[in-house]
Each structure stands twice: as C-alpha cells, then as structure tokens.
Amino acid sequence: MKKVFTVLFLIFGLTSFAQVGINTTSPTATLHVYGNTTLPSGGGTINLLNQNFDTPYTVVHSNNGMVGCTGPGTNGWVRTTTGNTNSNCSSCTGGWLWINSDESGCGQNATARVDFTTAPTTTSISISFAYRYNNFGAAPDSFRAYLYNNTTNAQVGGNLVNLTTDANTSYSGSATVVAGNSYSLRFEYQGNFDYGASIDNILVTETSAPSGGTFSFRLEDGTQSAGKVLTSDANGNGYWETPAGGTDSQTLSIVGNDLTISNGNTVTLPSGGGGSYTFTNALTETSGTVRLGGALTQNTAIDLNTRNLNFNGTNTGDLFFEGNTLTVLETNFGDNYINFGDGGAFIDSDEGQTFSDTYNGGPFTKKFVAGFYKGSSGGTAIALGSIEYIVDGTNELFYEGSAFSPMSDFGADLGASPFSGVTRRWDDVYADDFITPTNTYSKTSNKNSNLQNRGLTEIMQLNPISYKENTPSTGNINIPDNQKANKLGFDAQELSVVIPEAVKKSDWVCLDESGKRTYIEYEKPVGIMPYQIIPVTVKAIQEQQNQIEELKKEIALLKEMVNALKNKE
Structure with a gap:
C-alpha cells in the first residue's frame, strides 16, 4: 500500500x-x-617576470652606495632612455636599466633587485636578459647577475653572469626553484672611474603542467566521439553524428550577389546600383582594390581629437595642423611657404620686394619660404642645438649662446663694403671690448720691422676732419640734414698715403654660394681701420717721450751750468 x-x-x-x-x-x-564544465589544459608557457623598462620604472636596490661622483649624477641603477654609448647594450631600446661611474674619483657599489611578478608553480624556470659591461680599468671593478630566493634570503646556485672584463651580449639559461617561493633577479655593479653597465629585456618563464577536464553533462549511446554534434531523427530519438563536411567549422563565401554559409542558407544581397561604385576625393579603385591617392576635390578634415589635420582641396592644396584654437603649422603650397604659429609671421609688406646682392648685383625678389610666430608682442624663439636660440623681441632680435662665430678663422665679415660701391654697414656696434687675437701674425716674423720708420712723422702728417654722417635714411625714414650726427675722422684718400695699412683697399670675398673666395682690389678706399693707427700712435708717443727725455737731460745740464756761473760770482 x-x-x-x-x-x-x-x-x-x-x-x-x-x-x-x-x-x-x-x-x-x-x-x-546544471553543472560546471572545465576543459582540459595541455599546459603552456607562463611569464613569471617580463620587464623591458619601456615604461616608467622605479628601481629597488638591495644595496646602494655612491662616493665621489658629481658628473654622473645617478646614485646606483636608474631607468634611462639615453644612457651612454660606452655602456649601452646593443639590444637596449626604448628604456633600460643603467649605472655609470665614468668620472675620475667616482665610485659605485649598487645591486638592483628585480622581483618576479608571479611566484613559480613548478620547480624549473627559464631566465634570459640582455646586458653590457664595459670595464675601463682593472679589478676590483666587476659586474655579476644571480638568482635570489626572497623567501629564504639566499642566492640560488652560482652566478648567472660574473665579469671583470668587457662583454656586450645576452644570457639564457634555466634554474631549479621551490614552487610557491618568492624570487628576484639581482644585478650587482662595482666600479671606480669605470664606464658602467646596462640591463634590458628580462624574461623569466615556466611551463605549466597539463590538467584534465571535468564535465557535468555526459551522454553516451555508443556513437559518441570527438567533434560530433547531438542530433535527432524524425521521432525525436537523439544520437551523436559527424557534421556534414567532417568538421563543425563553417565557411562564408560570396558569388556574385549570393552570400552563402557552408551547409547552410544562401542570402542574395542587393545589387547596389548594378555593382558599380564611385570613389572621389583622393580615393582611387583599381580591379576591386581601393587605395588612398588622387586629387582632392573638396576640403578634407582628419579629426585627431585636439590636433586636427586639414587639407584644403578647393584652393591650392594647403595643409594645416591645428591645435585647440590656433593653427600650429600651415603649408601654403601655392606660395611655397611654411608657417609655424597662427599666420602672423608672413611679412606681406616685404613679400615680392626687390634688393641688390652685396657682390653679385641683382635685383633679386624677396620670397619668404618659412615663418615663425608667437604673437605681435614678441617672444617667438627658435632653438638651435642644445643651448643656442634666437628670440624675437619688440623690433629686436636676441641671440642666446656662449659665442657667435664664423665657421672658420677669418671665414666671414660682419657687414660689407664691396667694390661695387653698395655698402652694407651696421649702424652702431655696442660691445664690451674689441680684441685682436695674438695668433694673427707669424711668430717667426720681426713684429717691429714695419714700424722702424713709422711714428711721429706720420702722425704729424695726419689731417683730422669733422663731417656730417652720410646716412640718408634709417629703415623707411629719411634723416633730415639738421639731425645727422657730427663725426670726427680722417679722409680715407689722404690716410692711404700716410698710413696705407689703415685703409681698406682690398679683400677676399665670396662671389657666389660655392664658398670659394676671390681676391678683390677696390678702385678706391672703401673704409678706414682705426685700430691700425694705434701702433703708429704708440710709436709716435714713444718718439716724443724720447725727445722729452733728451730735453730733460739738456735742461738739467743747463741748470748745472747756470748754477756754476752763479757760484763763481
């Protein structure tokens, strides 16, 4: 019941x-x-440490000491993107670890610690890294790398690398470890006035053991095997069957306008206007392949967030790089002009104006090809190298650098007074001092020979004059005669007869852009070199002083004679 x-x-x-x-x-x-299914795993490579130092990295030292170093400025190991050519490894790219003691009296004793990001789960690991050690001196300078067990606070096995001589290579090997313990690679450098060392591309891996799968749903009817699918007959009886085609993968194909999936349905796509397409605005199509390249037929903008790239396709093909509100770079292809800034550097008033070249005549037409603009109040700066730069002031040009020099000794003039009669002079020169180098004459020549017969006689022949400056204009302003400054000087023609060395009558000049210099003799004096008069003036003063000394002796003798006559009386 x-x-x-x-x-x-x-x-x-x-x-x-x-x-x-x-x-x-x-x-x-x-x-x-309901159930959970875990598929089997065949094992594979697991990264325990993968560090190439291409992103910011904070160095952890297990030991660090630096003494007597000022130039290197790096206490122990640091991440760098530049390093030093004497110690950068050939595989060092992007960023790397680097240590430097390349300075007299500089000593470094530091050990960088790079911890595994994952503890090993097996007992065998693979280790590789690139390194370079460049030994400038002799022992005790050294470099070594080793594996360290952080859990037991002990080195594992022998050194992976142990050097006292130069090496630029990589390490690859294996080590036995304890599963679950914490490990690190350590790089020790000791150097005194030594080039240094570098480390990059550290990789530590292990191979995980395969694991079996667990399944919560199982249906066995004697027909099951790998790759089959569950299906049924018309009466609902289920069984396992190999899919048509032998696999469960599907192929998607298109023939004409028919899109077909293998062992499945076919869809007819719309014709899209007979299958023809029109490509314009710098896009071209050849045999079904579309490429970028062709004529711009309209303005085209490529949005790069706050930095946009615009192509002006309706005018002359101009190119603009834009910031938030300002154009940072503009190329005016029609005028062959590039502008950096918001367009204010193009000097419209001078564009197309003519001028005469100092030595090769002309006229030539001014054609601006580049402009730099920060604002009308000045401040636009152009950097040249590492420390030199040119800055735009209010109608002034400033140069910042240790020196402003020609490329070679006596290699160029500042201003010009050419044989053509067209002068290129600076208006005023403000300087602390003018120096003539001592190596401008031959040490074997008789430096006094040219002044044996020069001095007081020549100075007495000079005829100082007063004159009005012969400057008709400054910039675009004509100078009235009553505002022209009074000048003191000499007539160049007269001076050339008395002291010819003080008058510019010839020069070595470049007549073209080849850099080759040509000797030119001017038809008439083109300028006076006042510093050439100084030695003659000094010689004249010396002669006068000698005359004064002789007169003083004669006066003293006459005084003695007068006193002797007085005593006889």
Whole structure:
C-alpha cells in the first residue's frame, strides 16, 4: 500500500509542477540539468617576470652606495632612455636599466633587485636578459647577475653572469626553484672611474603542467566521439553524428550577389546600383582594390581629437595642423611657404620686394619660404642645438649662446663694403671690448720691422676732419640734414698715403654660394681701420717721450751750468 501512495504522489507531483532538476533545487524548465564544465589544459608557457623598462620604472636596490661622483649624477641603477654609448647594450631600446661611474674619483657599489611578478608553480624556470659591461680599468671593478630566493634570503646556485672584463651580449639559461617561493633577479655593479653597465629585456618563464577536464553533462549511446554534434531523427530519438563536411567549422563565401554559409542558407544581397561604385576625393579603385591617392576635390578634415589635420582641396592644396584654437603649422603650397604659429609671421609688406646682392648685383625678389610666430608682442624663439636660440623681441632680435662665430678663422665679415660701391654697414656696434687675437701674425716674423720708420712723422702728417654722417635714411625714414650726427675722422684718400695699412683697399670675398673666395682690389678706399693707427700712435708717443727725455737731460745740464756761473760770482 505504501508503494502505491508513493507512485501516486510522484505522478500527481510531476503533473502539478511539470519541472525536474538535476543538481539544482530550483529548476526553471521541464528538465533542468546544471553543472560546471572545465576543459582540459595541455599546459603552456607562463611569464613569471617580463620587464623591458619601456615604461616608467622605479628601481629597488638591495644595496646602494655612491662616493665621489658629481658628473654622473645617478646614485646606483636608474631607468634611462639615453644612457651612454660606452655602456649601452646593443639590444637596449626604448628604456633600460643603467649605472655609470665614468668620472675620475667616482665610485659605485649598487645591486638592483628585480622581483618576479608571479611566484613559480613548478620547480624549473627559464631566465634570459640582455646586458653590457664595459670595464675601463682593472679589478676590483666587476659586474655579476644571480638568482635570489626572497623567501629564504639566499642566492640560488652560482652566478648567472660574473665579469671583470668587457662583454656586450645576452644570457639564457634555466634554474631549479621551490614552487610557491618568492624570487628576484639581482644585478650587482662595482666600479671606480669605470664606464658602467646596462640591463634590458628580462624574461623569466615556466611551463605549466597539463590538467584534465571535468564535465557535468555526459551522454553516451555508443556513437559518441570527438567533434560530433547531438542530433535527432524524425521521432525525436537523439544520437551523436559527424557534421556534414567532417568538421563543425563553417565557411562564408560570396558569388556574385549570393552570400552563402557552408551547409547552410544562401542570402542574395542587393545589387547596389548594378555593382558599380564611385570613389572621389583622393580615393582611387583599381580591379576591386581601393587605395588612398588622387586629387582632392573638396576640403578634407582628419579629426585627431585636439590636433586636427586639414587639407584644403578647393584652393591650392594647403595643409594645416591645428591645435585647440590656433593653427600650429600651415603649408601654403601655392606660395611655397611654411608657417609655424597662427599666420602672423608672413611679412606681406616685404613679400615680392626687390634688393641688390652685396657682390653679385641683382635685383633679386624677396620670397619668404618659412615663418615663425608667437604673437605681435614678441617672444617667438627658435632653438638651435642644445643651448643656442634666437628670440624675437619688440623690433629686436636676441641671440642666446656662449659665442657667435664664423665657421672658420677669418671665414666671414660682419657687414660689407664691396667694390661695387653698395655698402652694407651696421649702424652702431655696442660691445664690451674689441680684441685682436695674438695668433694673427707669424711668430717667426720681426713684429717691429714695419714700424722702424713709422711714428711721429706720420702722425704729424695726419689731417683730422669733422663731417656730417652720410646716412640718408634709417629703415623707411629719411634723416633730415639738421639731425645727422657730427663725426670726427680722417679722409680715407689722404690716410692711404700716410698710413696705407689703415685703409681698406682690398679683400677676399665670396662671389657666389660655392664658398670659394676671390681676391678683390677696390678702385678706391672703401673704409678706414682705426685700430691700425694705434701702433703708429704708440710709436709716435714713444718718439716724443724720447725727445722729452733728451730735453730733460739738456735742461738739467743747463741748470748745472747756470748754477756754476752763479757760484763763481
């Protein structure tokens, strides 16, 4: 009787709820099977440490000491992107670890610690890294690398690298470890006035063990095998079957306008206007391949967030790089002009104006090809090298650098006074001093020979004059005669007869851009070199002083004679 009640209960229960759960107490369907499936793993390579120092990196030292160093400025190991050519490894790119003691009296004793990011799960690991050590002197300078067990505070095995001589290569090897322990690679450098060392591309890996899978759903009917799918016949009987084509992969293909999936349906795509397409605005199509390249037929903007690239396709093909509100670079292809800034550096008033060249005549037409602009108030700066730069002031040009020199000794003039009669002079020169180098004459020549017959006689022949400056204009302003400055000097023609060395009558000049110099003799003196008069003036003063000394002796003798006559009386 109990069995009857149990069967009735099951029948009425199933009829009422109509839901059966396997491995779940809350079925949501007539038959609800729940479980977790873990697929098997064949094992593979796991990175325990992968560091190439291409991103910012904070060095951790297990030992660090630096003494007597001022130039290197790096206490211990640092991440760098420049380093030094004497100690950078050939594989060092992007960023790398570097230490430097290349300075007399500079000593470094530092050990960089690079921890594994993941503890090993096996007992065998693979280690590789690139390095360079350049020994300038002899021992005790050294470089070594080794594996360290952070958990037991002990070195593992022998040194991976141990050097006292130069090396620029890489290390690759294996080591035995304890699964679950913490490890690090350590790089020790000791150098006194030594070039240094570098480390890059550190990689530590292990191979994980394969694992079997766990399955919560299993259906066996004797037809099951790998790659089959579950299907049924017309009566609902289920069984395993190999998919048509032999695999469960699908191929998507298109023939004409028909898009077909293998062993599946076919969809006919719309023709799209007969299958023809029109490509314009710098896009071209050849045999079904679309490429960038062709004529711009409209303005084109490429949005790069706050830095945009615009092509002006309706005018002359101009190119603009734009910032938030300002144009940072503009190329005016029609005028062969590049502008940096917001367009204010183009000098419209001077564009197309003519001028004459100092030595080769002309006229030539001014054609601006580049402009730099920060603002009308000045401040635009152009950097030249590492420390030199030119800055635009308010109608002034400033140069910042240790010196402003020609490329070679006597290699160029400042201003010009050419044989053509067209002068190129600076108006005023403000300087602290003018220096003539001592190596401008031959040490074997008689430096006094040219002044044996020069001095007081020549000075007495000079005829100083006063004159008005012969400057008709400054910039675009004509100077009235009553505002022209009074000048003191000499007539160049007269001076050339008395002291010819003080008058410019010839020069070595460049007549073209080849750099070759040509000797030119001017038809008439083109300028006076006042510093050439100084030696003659000094010689004249010396002669006068000698005359004064002789007169002083004669006066003293006359005084003695007068006193002697007075004593006789």
